[in-house]
Amino acid sequence: MTTPAALLGHGGRLGAARTLYPDAPTPWLDLSTGINPCPYPVPSLASEAWSRLPDPESTRALERAAASAFGVDDPARVVAAAGSEALIRLLPRLLPARRIGVATRTYGGHAEAWHAAGATLLADTDTAIDLRVVVNPNNPDGQALSPDQVLGRAAGALIVDEAFADTDPDLSVAPLAGAPGHERLIVLRSFGKFYGLAGARLGFLIAEPTLAARVRQTLGDWPVSGPAIAVGLAAYADPAWAIRTRQRLAEDAVRLDALLRVAGFEIVGGTSLFRLARAADAPRRFEVLARAGILTRPFPWDETLIRFGLPGPQPDWLRLADALERLR
The missing domain is CATH 3.40.640.10 (Type I PLP-dependent aspartate aminotransferase-like (Major domain))
Structure with missing residues (x-):
């Protein structure tokens, strides 16, 4: 199984994912980037x-x-x-x-x-x-x-x-x-x-x-x-927000590692904003997740690698955990 070329190169290609997997449940859960899923609360902006x-x-x-x-x-x-x-x-x-x-x-x-x-x-x-x-x-x-x-x-x-x-x-x-x-x-x-x-x-x-x-x-x-x-x-x-966020991201990265290991992945790298995981059948796993409406990031130079960003709200964690169960 080969990962579609349109999804290689960088993360965030939701448009291509929607085209390739039109039957995937929506909204998509985009874990293909390393962006904090719990953003800084935007203040009210003057007109x-x-x-x-x-x-x-x-x-x-x-x-x-x-x-x-x-x-x-x-x-x-x-x-x-x-x-x-x-x-x-x-x-x-x-x-x-x-x-x-x-x-x-x-x-x-x-x-x-x-x-x-x-x-x-x-x-x-x-x-x-x-x-x-x-x-x-x-x-x-x-x-x-x-x-x-x-x-x-x-x-x-x-x-x-x-x-x-x-x-x-x-x-x-x-x-x-x-x-x-x-x-x-x-x-x-x-x-x-x-x-x-x-x-x-x-x-x-x-x-x-x-x-x-x-x-x-x-x-x-x-x-x-x-x-x-x-x-x-x-x-x-707001340095207090930054301090709290670093702690939360570190805890969430540990939580994501545990989910991925249970699903059979080896953790081979990452920061507290994303985790790099390896599996021999990574293209199949990418496909299963994509058909579940979860976009991760594959790599053209090593088909055994997948990168996962952090889920945000608890329903997103549960959705990822459920999809990972199908990989076992």
Whole structure:
């Protein structure tokens, strides 16, 4: 059994899943991404957030709030954008590096962006590179490096994608990015995954002030929507929510591991936002779950792997448990 090609590459392809499995029960339970299923409670937004262009000062206020949350002492090094993906696509146009080291099994958007810009992609271990990209924790396997290990990977410039680092802030090198002695260190952060609000399209670059200013100028006066600014300001001003959420996610990851092991999976990686599992008959298992209206993430390079995001409300946990029973 082969997993449909339309569902390979990345998670969240519900449209393709609905087309391929039209008889699956609805609503679909999408476990194919690593997005917090219990999002930050969106506050009531003033009508001006929707009806007016965002005031550039409100964007600066968001960057100051993000800098505080990331432990960055100079907000001038923090740039807000419409998602970290936008920054991934922008950086190859602004940086002079042409020999890029990117791991084979990591988030594919980095290699795509540098390839499109005409750069040469080299093995992550190649000594000829002038810029290395590190995703930490890694997507999709969750492998985590300590800050010292990350900094030890520098070969010229270093981009560190910390899209999943909110679950474990001790892994982050964001406080150092662009600071004296670390001028060639660039960090990308994502808002939507940990805060469960991926639709807000909000991400950040942390870099030395000159590069940060170039990125800010390239993005223009309104890089982030008014509603995203309002939600980001509220969320970053609520560290108690973040602390509670880290604890809940860790507990839910343990709970998901137990369900998967009972169903015959081996847990081989992950973060507290997703778990990477292995089974010899993973394509069959993916198919059974899909026909039950549960979308998981398969991988084109290893058909024995499936990634599971966390269920949210209790009915979703029960639905997953019931579907997993059919795999035993």
